[in-house]
Amino acid sequence: MISIKSTREIELMKATSALAAKTLEYIEPFVVPGVSTEEINRLCHEFITKHGAYPSPLNYHGFPKSVCTSLNEVICHGIPNKNEILKDGDILNIDVTTYLNKFHGDTNKTFLVGNVSPEIKKLVDVTYQCMRAGIETVVPGGHIGDIGAAIQEIARANGYSVVEDYCGHGIGREFHEAPQVVHVGKRGTGPEMKPGMTFTIEPMINLGLKEGKLLKDGWTVVTRDKKWSAQFEHTILVTPTGHEILTLRSEETA
Ligand code: MF3
Ligand code: CO
Ligand code: CO
Numbered sequence: 001m002i003s004i005k006s007t008r009e010i011e012l013m014k015a016t017s018a019l020a021a022k023t024l025e026y027i028e029p030f031v032v033p034g035v036s037t038e039e040i041n042r043l044c045h046e047f048i049t050k051h052g053a054y055p056s057p058l059n060y061h062g063f064p065k066s067v068c069t070s071l072n073e074v075i076c077h078g079i080p081n082k083n084e085i086l087k088d089g090d091i092l093n094i095d096v097t098t099y100l101n102k103f104h105g106d107t108n109k110t111f112l113v114g115n116v117s118p119e120i121k122k123l124v125d126v127t128y129q130c131m132r133a134g135i136e137t138v139v140p141g142g143h144i145g146d147i148g149a150a151i152q153e154i155a156r157a158n159g160y161s162v163v164e165d166y167c168g169h170g171i172g173r174e175f176h177e178a179p180q181v182v183h184v185g186k187r188g189t190g191p192e193m194k195p196g197m198t199f200t201i202e203p204m205i206n207l208g209l210k211e212g213k214l215l216k217d218g219w220t221v222v223t224r225d226k227k228w229s230a231q232f233e234h235t236i237l238v239t240p241t242g243h244e245i246l247t248l249r250s251e252e253t254a
Contacts, residue, residue, distance in 0.1 A: 015099035055067065087114075
């Protein structure tokens with residue numbers, strides 16, 4: 001069952017999503033060489049709780065921290081750690097999910113740390129383009145498979161691979177709801193998009209092969225070939241005429 005949010009529920013989704021977006025804006029100046037991912041976790045936790053919300057990842061199926069921090073070859077679900085210090089040329093994805101007034105908002109961004117090589121910068125740029133192309137397909141009467149089809153075309157045209165083991169998801173009163181939003185697919189397949197649906201689009205794009213491997217900590221997913229991976233995520237509302245990005249940051253165009 002895919003939930004359709006009421007007008008009031010949409011207001012609450014907008015509030016929690018805006019706070020998640022604000023958290024990414026707030027943390028940006030701290031994502032510099034010399035800072036630990038634990039410090040980034042602490043600052044995000046403080047910002048989210050100061051605004052009356054709870055960081056959804058904390059204790060979610062036992063996840064030990066308030067945000068996910070995924071560095072370089074980490075595909076997703078990296079755990080903040082005081083011994084993990086950012087260095088020049090790294091890329092760090094920070095994934096923020098807020099729980100405010102009973103609703104979750106979920107967004108992530110891959111940050112460049114200092115001077116990043118052109119090859120890796122291109123991976124990050126194309127990953128953002130992939131997410132935006134997926135978002136562009138969202139319209140009532142469209143199908144969830146349209147999203148993955150658009151993403152996969154751009155990734156493959158650039159010689160990258162799309163992670164298939166983790167996907168986007170419906171979001172609302174639950175962190176992860178139906179439908180699953182796979183980042184590869186065929187146009188016209190999957191559930192039909194209807195006004196009032198809210199879901200994330202969060203492609204993970206790899207420089208090398210798509211396969212990941214779960215580390216012994218039970219959370220961190222790294223690429224099998226150790227090549228680097230990037231991701232962006234937005235929470236999207238299907239509107240009567242198209243869509244709205246609920247986690248839009250001021251640096252972005254609507
Ligand atoms: N925020 C992630 C997502 O985009 C999920 C993180 S689950 C956690 O769906 F437990 F690792 F926090
Ligand atoms: Co998500
Ligand atoms: Co997320």
